[in-house]
Amino acid sequence: MRGNSILRIVGGRVYDPANGVDGVVRDLCICDGKIVADVEAGRTIDATGMVVFPGGVDVHTHVAGAALNFARAMIPEDHRRNLAFVRDRIRHGGIGGSTPTTYITGYLYAGQGYTTVNEAAVPILTARHTHEELRDTPIIDKSTCVLMANNEIVLDLLEAGEYERAKEVVGWSIWAAKAYGVKAVNPGGVTAWKWGKDVKGFREPVPGYSKVTPADIVSSLAKIVDELRLPHAVHLHCNNLGAPGNVATTLETMKALEGSRAHLAHLQYHAYGGDDWTNFRSESVRIAEEFNRNPNLTTDAGAVLFGNTVTITADGPWQHLLHKLTGRKWGNIDVENETGCGVVPYVYKEKNLVNAVQWAVGLELLLLIDDPWRIYLTTDHPNGAAFWRYPEIIRLLMDLDFRREQIRKLAPAALNRIFLPELNRCYTLYEIAIITSAGPARALGLANKGNLGVGADADVAVFNNDKDAAKMFSYPRYVIKGGEIVIEEGEIRNTVEGKGLLVRPHYDPSVEDFIRPLFEKHYTMSFDNYPVELERVEHAEVRPCN
Amino acid sequence: MQLTATTAKTVLTLKQRPHIPLEAEVLTPDRLAFKTRDEIAALPLVLGKRQVRVDDYFDVEGDGSHELEIHGDVGRVKWIGRGMTRGRIVIRGNAGMHLGAFMSGGAIEVDGNASDWVGGEMRGGLIRVTGNAGGQIGAAYRGSMSGMRDGTILIGGTAGLEVGMRMKRGIIAIRGKVKDFAGLQMKGGTIVLMSGAEIRTGAWMVRGTIISLAPLRLLPTFAFTSAYDPTFLNLYSKCLAPYGFALPRAGKEGIYRRYMGDSAVPGKGELLVWQPNSP
Numbered sequence: 001m002r003g004n005s006i007l008r009i010v011g012g013r014v015y016d017p018a019n020g021v022d023g024v025v026r027d028l029c030i031c032d033g034k035i036v037a038d039v040e041a042g043r044t045i046d047a048t049g050m051v052v053f054p055g056g057v058d059v060h061t062h063v064a065g066a067a068l069n070f071a072r073a074m075i076p077e078d079h080r081r082n083l084a085f086v087r088d089r090i091r092h093g094g095i096g097g098s099t100p101t102t103y104i105t106g107y108l109y110a111g112q113g114y115t116t117v118n119e120a121a122v123p124i125l126t127a128r129h130t131h132e133e134l135r136d137t138p139i140i141d142k143s144t145c146v147l148m149a150n151n152e153i154v155l156d157l158l159e160a161g162e163y164e165r166a167k168e169v170v171g172w173s174i175w176a177a178k179a180y181g182v183k184a185v186n187p188g189g190v191t192a193w194k195w196g197k198d199v200k201g202f203r204e205p206v207p208g209y210s211k212v213t214p215a216d217i218v219s220s221l222a223k224i225v226d227e228l229r230l231p232h233a234v235h236l237h238c239n240n241l242g243a244p245g246n247v248a249t250t251l252e253t254m255k256a257l258e259g260s261r262a263h264l265a266h267l268q269y270h271a272y273g274g275d276d277w278t279n280f281r282s283e284s285v286r287i288a289e290e291f292n293r294n295p296n297l298t299t300d301a302g303a304v305l306f307g308n309t310v311t312i313t314a315d316g317p318w319q320h321l322l323h324k325l326t327g328r329k330w331g332n333i334d335v336e337n338e339t340g341c342g343v344v345p346y347v348y349k350e351k352n353l354v355n356a357v358q359w360a361v362g363l364e365l366l367l368l369i370d371d372p373w374r375i376y377l378t379t380d381h382p383n384g385a386a387f388w389r390y391p392e393i394i395r396l397l398m399d400l401d402f403r404r405e406q407i408r409k410l411a412p413a414a415l416n417r418i419f420l421p422e423l424n425r426c427y428t429l430y431e432i433a434i435i436t437s438a439g440p441a442r443a444l445g446l447a448n449k450g451n452l453g454v455g456a457d458a459d460v461a462v463f464n465n466d467k468d469a470a471k472m473f474s475y476p477r478y479v480i481k482g483g484e485i486v487i488e489e490g491e492i493r494n495t496v497e498g499k500g501l502l503v504r505p506h507y508d509p510s511v512e513d514f515i516r517p518l519f520e521k522h523y524t525m526s527f528d529n530y531p532v533e534l535e536r537v538e539h540a541e542v543r544p545c546n
Numbered sequence: 547m548q549l550t551a552t553t554a555k556t557v558l559t560l561k562q563r564p565h566i567p568l569e570a571e572v573l574t575p576d577r578l579a580f581k582t583r584d585e586i587a588a589l590p591l592v593l594g595k596r597q598v599r600v601d602d603y604f605d606v607e608g609d610g611s612h613e614l615e616i617h618g619d620v621g622r623v624k625w626i627g628r629g630m631t632r633g634r635i636v637i638r639g640n641a642g643m644h645l646g647a648f649m650s651g652g653a654i655e656v657d658g659n660a661s662d663w664v665g666g667e668m669r670g671g672l673i674r675v676t677g678n679a680g681g682q683i684g685a686a687y688r689g690s691m692s693g694m695r696d697g698t699i700l701i702g703g704t705a706g707l708e709v710g711m712r713m714k715r716g717i718i719a720i721r722g723k724v725k726d727f728a729g730l731q732m733k734g735g736t737i738v739l740m741s742g743a744e745i746r747t748g749a750w751m752v753r754g755t756i757i758s759l760a761p762l763r764l765l766p767t768f769a770f771t772s773a774y775d776p777t778f779l780n781l782y783s784k785c786l787a788p789y790g791f792a793l794p795r796a797g798k799e800g801i802y803r804r805y806m807g808d809s810a811v812p813g814k815g816e817l818l819v820w821q822p823n824s825p
Binding site for chain 1: 687
């Protein structure tokens with residue numbers, strides 16, 4: 001929420017890529033929750049020798065909803081491994097780990113200087129629950145993407161060639177879920193999973209359909225999102241995630257997206273070569289080259305760090321395969337006509353060749369994609385690693401010696417499957433500010449985020465200038481959210497509430513007459529209970545689409 | 547002041563039995579060894595959601611040492627010896643849940659009964675209970691991949707459900723009768739059942755050995771492989787005999803029948819069931 005403090009941050013080196021400010025020492029003034037040109041009175045924060053960043057923006061994360069709750073319930077062993085957060089006068093209690101509880105999610109994000117996150121996968125059917133959880137996720141602003149690429153009503157319309165009506169349904173669904181964007185997960189694959197199958201070819205019909213292919217779904221949704229004038233492009237989790245040789249599918253997908261905007265989520269999981277697990281290798285160079293040629297695309301890394309985590313995705317068939325590969329426990333959720341979900345705990349191990357390649361690919365993409373404005377720092381939390389480990393990745397990007405030291409820990413056999421040892425690029429602080437804040441804010445179409453210009457939201461992170469980037473970005477000295485100081489001297493001092501960001505696309509309300517009978521025939525709940533009321537979203541900020 | 551652990555004992559005597567469980571993970575030689583009597587008296591225990599002091603519930607005698615003796619019925623005191631790495635705890639009375647959970651060294655002796663989760667996920671050391679114990683002895687906590695990874699647990703009386711669930715290594719020996727699911731999802735290690743067990747022994751076991759001196763009702767997914775004299779039992783018997791768990795040698799008195807399973811998983815665990823020769 002908008003604060004009413006008056007602040008002046010003096011003497012800090014300001015990194016504000018949205019306005020081309022690269023490490024200039026200057027004052028930053030804040031009033032009424034906004035960045036302003038000057039203030040007369042108020043508190044002064046001495047940031048001499050410190051680094052001032054716009055608050056972090058996470059373009060792709062999973063922090064709330066039915067699937068995440070299912071995962072939380074499935075991994076008591078993870079909760080035991082992690083220290084509990086004890087309630088105090090300011091903070092609620094909870095637990096950290098791979099899937100932190102709602103309040104702790106807010107504290108941990110803010111605790112590393114992040115102030116806006118995008119929950120990347122919400123079915124309409126569980127959107128109400130998701131918004132309830134997001135309401136209990138303090139400090140940060142939250143947007144959501146609604147899952148559309150396996151929605152059977154949409155797929156039936158695309159099969160029948162009724163593109164215009166499909167567009168109306170998508171528009172209606174976004175508003176029904178009180179979402180901000182459209183997510184496509186393994187287009188057609190999750191629908192096929194309901195028959196125990198997955199989609200095979202990008203240009204072969206989805207099982208259960210005679211015409212519509214994953215390629216059709218991808219290009220139609222991208223076009224729909226553009227025509228609905230959503231601020232964020234279609235958020236796409238490509239087919240064949242995690243599979244050896246999936247580079248071919250990813251390249252085909254990029255081709256199918258020509259002429260539309262699109263955000264390719266967690267690209268790391270889609271840049272593999274080889275035919276099977278024995279000759280699994282990195283194809284980041286081919287992916288990066290093609291990506292660099294397509295300015296219509298943005299992406300996020302989906303980087304992997306070694307250690308324990310839990311994988312959660314709407315990609316049901318992949319999760320079943322992962323369960324079969326690892327022998328770990330498996331949770332599967334069916335979300336009626338909309339999507340599915342799988343949960344499998346996982347450990348990424350340095351000495352495992354496949355994991356070593358995955359670790360390298362995430363970093364390679366961040367280093368090979370030459371425009372930092374188009375690739376953002378994520379781990380597809382919690383799939384590649386928990387979000388609170390982002391500072392470790394920042395260190396790997398900035399510190400070549402440290403990176404080489406880590407590469408030496410890999411099994412020697414992994415080294416001829418990856419490109420990372422040959423890459424010498426190091427990120428600058430300016431570029432880190434782009435991939436953690438200014439870039440994702442621009443991709444999400446949030447002009448007031450990731451921006452320290454006059455008039456922008458006063459979301460600011462102040463870090464000690466430490467040689468160890470992991471330490472520097474793990475413990476900000478100050479974090480200011482909406483003009484209020486929430487972290488001071490590395491401690492939470494104040495827990496403001498965040499906003500719910502959503503869009504209101506244009507659609508013909510009469511489309512409801514089309515959806516209602518279908519819904520009443522196929523769903524288990526009443527149609528009138530289906531759309532989420534606006535009042536359910538705490539501090540909603542609704543954006544028109546124009 | 548330089549503190550060294552004294553050779554004397556630290557003695558805690560329960561003043562009053564708590565009306566709800568008291569969590570006492572500070573009661574380990576590791577935590578007490580270098581503390582004075584007063585420091586020990588001030589250590590925190592958790593009663594429900596409230597923090598209390600050790601001397602709210604115990605009389606404390608002596609400074610910290612590697613030898614801790616607890617007197618009284620501490621059947622409602624949980625987590626004694628949690629994560630201990632050395633030293634000895636002697637409990638004269640009943641012990642509460644999670645006794646010696648996560649311990650990696652040292653010894654715990656209970657002159658009385660113990661509750662559930664004795665030696666849960668322990669890594670090493672010895673736990674000896676003269677009386678009965680509850681379920682989940684040496685087991686994996688819910689969700690964990692493996693239970694005890696090493697060490698020895700000896701129970702003089704009976705035990706409850708899921709003894710040695712997901713254990714990976716180490717020995718559990720139980721003199722009395724054991725309830726269902728002994729060795730559930732066992733991955734390694736040895737369970738010795740001196741008086742047998744109720745049903746579903748070794749269900750889903752992948753590896754490891756369950757030795758029973760009494761007949762077992764076997765799951766249909768265990769197959770008879772041979773009747774023989776397992777030489778390794780010699781070594782085990784020698785090691786367990788001082789504690790009164792001597793195992794008979796195959797020969798004139800009888801033989802061990804070996805069953806392999808659980809083929810439902812499928813697993814290669816073994817059940818060795820002692821079959822005395824008919825007179």
